[in-house]
Amino acid sequence: MPELFDDKQKERGYLALLLAVGLIRFLNLGFLDLQAWDEALYAVRAEGILMFGGIFDQTPFAIGGLYSSLHPPLYVWLTSLSFFLFGVTEFAARFFSAFLGALTLFVIYRIGKELQNMKLGFVAAALYGLNPFVTFQARQGQFDTSLVFFLAISVLFYLKLESLGKTRYAAYAGLAVGTALMTKLFVGFGIPLTFFLWKILTHEGEQKVTWRPFLLSLGVTILVAIPWHFYMTIAQGFGNPLFFLDASAVFERSLYGIEGNIKPLEALYFVNQLFVLFPLGIIWFAFGLYRIFREKDRRWMLLALWFIVFFVVFTLMRTKLSVYVLPMLVPASLIAARAILEFASGAYSNKLAALFLGGTGVSLLWASNQEWRNLAKSVPSELLRAQLPHSSAVLTFLPFLMMLCCIVFLAYALYRNHKISQLRNSLPTLLILPSFLLSFYNIVGYDQFRFKDGARDLARVVAERQPSAIMVAGFDRNPQLTFYLDGADIGWRDDIEIRRVKPPAIRSQFRAWLSEQTSNLPGDALVIAEKDKFIRYEWVTSEEVNPPDYSLVYDSRRYAVFQRLHSTNVALNSRRLP
Numbered sequence: 001m002p003e004l005f006d007d008k009q010k011e012r013g014y015l016a017l018l019l020a021v022g023l024i025r026f027l028n029l030g031f032l033d034l035q036a037w038d039e040a041l042y043a044v045r046a047e048g049i050l051m052f053g054g055i056f057d058q059t060p061f062a063i064g065g066l067y068s069s070l071h072p073p074l075y076v077w078l079t080s081l082s083f084f085l086f087g088v089t090e091f092a093a094r095f096f097s098a099f100l101g102a103l104t105l106f107v108i109y110r111i112g113k114e115l116q117n118m119k120l121g122f123v124a125a126a127l128y129g130l131n132p133f134v135t136f137q138a139r140q141g142q143f144d145t146s147l148v149f150f151l152a153i154s155v156l157f158y159l160k161l162e163s164l165g166k167t168r169y170a171a172y173a174g175l176a177v178g179t180a181l182m183t184k185l186f187v188g189f190g191i192p193l194t195f196f197l198w199k200i201l202t203h204e205g206e207q208k209v210t211w212r213p214f215l216l217s218l219g220v221t222i223l224v225a226i227p228w229h230f231y232m233t234i235a236q237g238f239g240n241p242l243f244f245l246d247a248s249a250v251f252e253r254s255l256y257g258i259e260g261n262i263k264p265l266e267a268l269y270f271v272n273q274l275f276v277l278f279p280l281g282i283i284w285f286a287f288g289l290y291r292i293f294r295e296k297d298r299r300w301m302l303l304a305l306w307f308i309v310f311f312v313v314f315t316l317m318r319t320k321l322s323v324y325v326l327p328m329l330v331p332a333s334l335i336a337a338r339a340i341l342e343f344a345s346g347a348y349s350n351k352l353a354a355l356f357l358g359g360t361g362v363s364l365l366w367a368s369n370q371e372w373r374n375l376a377k378s379v380p381s382e383l384l385r386a387q388l389p390h391s392s393a394v395l396t397f398l399p400f401l402m403m404l405c406c407i408v409f410l411a412y413a414l415y416r417n418h419k420i421s422q423l424r425n426s427l428p429t430l431l432i433l434p435s436f437l438l439s440f441y442n443i444v445g446y447d448q449f450r451f452k453d454g455a456r457d458l459a460r461v462v463a464e465r466q467p468s469a470i471m472v473a474g475f476d477r478n479p480q481l482t483f484y485l486d487g488a489d490i491g492w493r494d495d496i497e498i499r500r501v502k503p504p505a506i507r508s509q510f511r512a513w514l515s516e517q518t519s520n521l522p523g524d525a526l527v528i529a530e531k532d533k534f535i536r537y538e539w540v541t542s543e544e545v546n547p548p549d550y551s552l553v554y555d556s557r558r559y560a561v562f563q564r565l566h567s568t569n570v571a572l573n574s575r576r577l578p
Helices: 007-024 038-052 074-086 090-115 118-129 132-138 144-164 167-181 187-201 212-235 243-247 250-255 266-277 282-295 298-316 322-344 350-367 370-384 391-416 420-450 455-465 479-484 507-517
Strands: 469-473 497-501 526-530 550-555 559-564
Touching: 007 090, 007 118, 007 420, 038 074, 038 090, 038 479, 074 090, 074 144, 090 118, 090 132, 090 144, 090 298, 090 322, 118 132, 118 322, 118 420, 132 144, 132 322, 132 420, 144 167, 144 187, 144 212, 144 298, 144 322, 167 187, 167 212, 187 212, 187 298, 212 243, 243 250, 266 298, 266 322, 266 350, 282 298, 282 322, 282 350, 298 322, 322 350, 322 420, 350 370, 350 391, 350 420, 370 391, 391 420, 455 479, 455 526, 455 550, 455 559, 469 507
Parallel strands: 469 497, 469 526
Antiparallel strands: 526 559, 550 559
16 A cells, blocks of 8 residues: 655654644743742843843852852853843743753654654654653753753764764764753763763774764864853852862762752662653663663664763762753653554564553553652551551552552453554554643643742732832742842842841741841831741741731732731732732
8 A cells, every 4th residue: 555645744744743842832931930949040140141241250140149150151141132032021031941942852853763764753752842841841941951952962963973974963063062061060971971982882893993073072062161161260260170060069969969959769769750750651761771782772872871871970969850850851752762663563562562551551650649659658668567557548549559450450451352452553642642631731721820929929019019128038049039029139229128037947936036027127118928938848828927017918829928017008908919
């Protein structure tokens, strides 16, 4: 039977679908609010460039000074450009993350096409691009999505270098790695390390390995990355060659962990995260990774090593964040797509296909509920200690066990009734469709309210009341408040005085402590209580932190704003913004 579509028509169809997936990232991109830490932190740096200059060094006006400005500025530069073009908005802060996140899909497609064919490239790009976690990160004004774009395109150029042998691809790869290093400290070095290991481990025969193109790529990398790093070493490190290692606390991050980001699972943290963040592909990826090493497939080995290098390095670090999984998901999606298409074509037995479909169902179940995951760890532990778990824990865990049994039964029934053969051709769609539905729901619905802390509306309250002073109660800096108050808390404005005070550790002391802190404030002053910054990892209520003789004038998920009852604004005391 003749093909309905030729290769050019198929490719146009694949590219059109990937364009649609990429454009989804721009829906509701201006959702409120900028997140309270990294997203707002970098937006403040970008806005500061427009106000004060300092393109190379934003230390004088960045939040925390060198703490923030030490991070390479490429995404900050792009955000400044976006602010200049679109205005200082949430949409503008996230624009280049969404844009480069969309471009990453086409890079993955090209890698898949380079390694095998365009169908594999499409399935891999869709598996990656429709992943809800990936979609969420692409809609954040942070460095990580941009970093992944530069990492992915550098791998594509290294593959082109090996297949075509043209020197220009070595230069292109070096340029991509250099821009990765200008996006996030040190992480870009993972790709040259991967390529180096790949050349060593897959070299066969007595023919000498040619390193000249690789050295050229490193030279271009240095030319791109060294100017800013050298400037900061001189300007802020006073010429100390170890300045970036010391200032970024890389050894502390690796050996001890910082900022409360040490995870209880330790070495198993990223194994768990892959099941949680990549549930539809993790089983297929694991099998595909096994096959690559078993068959010693040289070109695919580059992707396997790409994953392993980042997995091992991040696992060895004590400081762990879920976003570190993002660079691993590109090679994981490509390897998983290869396995999925092989199963779809009937390359493996029905028994194995049923086993992997059942495993995918279990992965989805595991990823669906944090409380179930906690109980799955704690209940067996209690039983091993000969302790009966609490009845409430058993009741909460029971639905998990029931659904687990259903998944195992369905997988077995599919195998016994030979239904697996009928599902093979639909396998890619079955694995991609749930991700599309969940990502689309998050974008058009869930994102509308889940991140609305009330910071923008709080800024409107301040503008309406025009207090002569503001006291902010919270134990740490808050870039979100800085962004929405136009930098008033870090000295960007001289029309208002803002003072931050650190709460006591005991909840019962909050009101008395606030009464003491507010005793000398002007009558029109506002007191802003950050509900999540009185006790780390806990939230307080507005009633707990309402100072005596003060009235609540604005309340949101994250903020409570109070003003004296006898203030001239008493008529507005009960008013709340919608």
